[in-house]
Every structure is written in structure tokens, then in C-alpha cells.
Amino acid sequence: MSKKPTIAFNGDFRPARKDVNPLSWFNTGYYDSITAAGGLPMPLPPFADDADLNQFLDNVDGLVLAGCTQDMNPQRLGMEPHPTTRAMPARREDFDRRLCKIAYERRIPVLAIGLGMQMLNVVCGGTIYQHISEAYPRPLHHFDPVEKNLRHIIEIVPETRMDEIYGPGEIRINSSHHQSVDQLATPFRVSATAPDGVIEAYESILDDWYCLGVQWHPESETSSALDMQVFQHFLQACTAVEQPMILQLRHAA
Numbered sequence: 001m002s003k004k005p006t007i008a009f010n011g012d013f014r015p016a017r018k019d020v021n022p023l024s025w026f027n028t029g030y031y032d033s034i035t036a037a038g039g040l041p042m043p044l045p046p047f048a049d050d051a052d053l054n055q056f057l058d059n060v061d062g063l064v065l066a067g068c069t070q071d072m073n074p075q076r077l078g079m080e081p082h083p084t085t086r087a088m089p090a091r092r093e094d095f096d097r098r099l100c101k102i103a104y105e106r107r108i109p110v111l112a113i114g115l116g117m118q119m120l121n122v123v124c125g126g127t128i129y130q131h132i133s134e135a136y137p138r139p140l141h142h143f144d145p146v147e148k149n150l151r152h153i154i155e156i157v158p159e160t161r162m163d164e165i166y167g168p169g170e171i172r173i174n175s176s177h178h179q180s181v182d183q184l185a186t187p188f189r190v191s192a193t194a195p196d197g198v199i200e201a202y203e204s205i206l207d208d209w210y211c212l213g214v215q216w217h218p219e220s221e222t223s224s225a226l227d228m229q230v231f232q233h234f235l236q237a238c239t240a241v242e243q244p245m246i247l248q249l250r251h252a253a
Helices: 028-036 050-057 090-106 115-123 161-166 225-239 244-252
Strands: 006-010 012-014 023-025 040-044 062-065 110-113 151-156 171-174 188-193 199-204 211-214
Touching: 006 028, 006 090, 012 090, 028 040, 028 225, 050 090, 062 090, 062 115, 062 225, 090 115, 110 115, 110 225, 115 199, 115 211, 151 161, 151 199, 161 188, 161 199, 161 225, 188 211, 211 225
Parallel strands: 006 040, 006 062, 062 110, 110 211
Antiparallel strands: 012 023, 151 171, 151 188, 188 199, 199 211
8 A cells, every 4th residue: 555645734723811721723624625635734833943844744745724713914015904804823924934935945846725815925925905895896605604605606727726626617615714815926827716806726836836725615514526526636646756857845944
């Protein structure tokens, strides 16, 4: 039996409050989806030391950047907070930013989901819209606090990884976000959009780095059976023969 690829994924964090201990937890959908696609999931705690983080990453074949029900702190992005914005705990944002930076520098294969997609884009030099309904003239409904099974169609760009994963035809995905990618960072290109223009997926244009970002949640119970192909495609990239340059970058980190 061939060795399964090890896939790290980050989790949520809640700081200590009055009479409440600090807590870290990991969404079941991520490790179930990694397992179902043929990988070995490795929950990644928010290390305070980059040396510890790098040692941990030495032992993985890929990284899933998990989503979050909260947002990046807009003040760190040079924005005034929008009334709908709920900033994530500083410890998680600090760690996720460091994780994104190291993953990019080491060219670790990445599947970035939801907020993970937005975070990676920002760390690589892109920007975000803080509130979709005020950024687009005719926005779709992308978030509903009551209707948890909100879905809409996406338009896939031909000859992209999204095209390889889903093929032709109309694709409907789950949706639960009020922010989105604005300016795309230079390492990426758009691979899917919503009909209103919101970037729903991007991918790396670098030959030595597999990276796929999706705004929807293929790990969620509200996903479709087709969405498992996102994880399968990612796992296939993680098990591909590594090029010497990728190995050199990883060991040099």
C-alpha cells in the first residue's frame, strides 16, 4: 500500500475570557474531506514560534487553509471597520498570516478555502472588499444568516484547474460570505466568478507552486458530491513528483 499524503490544516481559536478558558478547535468537515480524498489529516495548532511551524511543515505534503466565520481585522488592511465586520482573534489572524507567508515562500501545495482564500490573497499582495453588497452594483445574495443552504451558480474560466475539476456545464456552490477578493495578487489568476463578478476561485500561475483558492466550502455538509473533486484534485497535486526547485525551496526555508 502506498503511503498517504499528509495534509495539514489550521483551526479556529477563541481567546480566554472571564470564566472561559482559551480554546482551539477543528472543523470536522476538513479532516473528513481530506481522509475521504485519500489523505492523512494533521491538525495544525497556532504555533507562536516560526521554527516550530517550519519543523511541523517539514512533515507535510500539502496544506489546507481553513475558513472562518469571522473576518480579517480591517484596520490591519488600512480600512475603517464596516458595521458587519467581526474581526477574528488576533492570535489566529497573526498565525494565519505567518502560515500563508511561509506556505508561499516554501511553495507548499495549498488549498485555500473561504477566508483562507482571502487571507492568502492579502498576504501575497492582493486586497479584499469588506462588504460585497456595497462593492458591486447588482450583487447576488452571498450570505444569509438564516438560510444555511444558500447556493448560487458560478462561471468557470476555460482551461483552468476549475475547468479540470468540474468540467463544462452549470455549477452550483454553497455560499456563506459577505467579503470577497478585490484586487488579485500577482501569483494568481481568476478561475471562477459569480454572475455578479465576485471572484469565486483563483489558482497559482507559478510553475513551481500548486495553489487553488475557492470562496465556497467543499468541506461543508451543504456542499455537493461534485465538490469532493476539489479535494481529490488537490491530493493528486500533493502526491505528484516534486521538482528539484520545490525541494530546494522547502529545505532552504
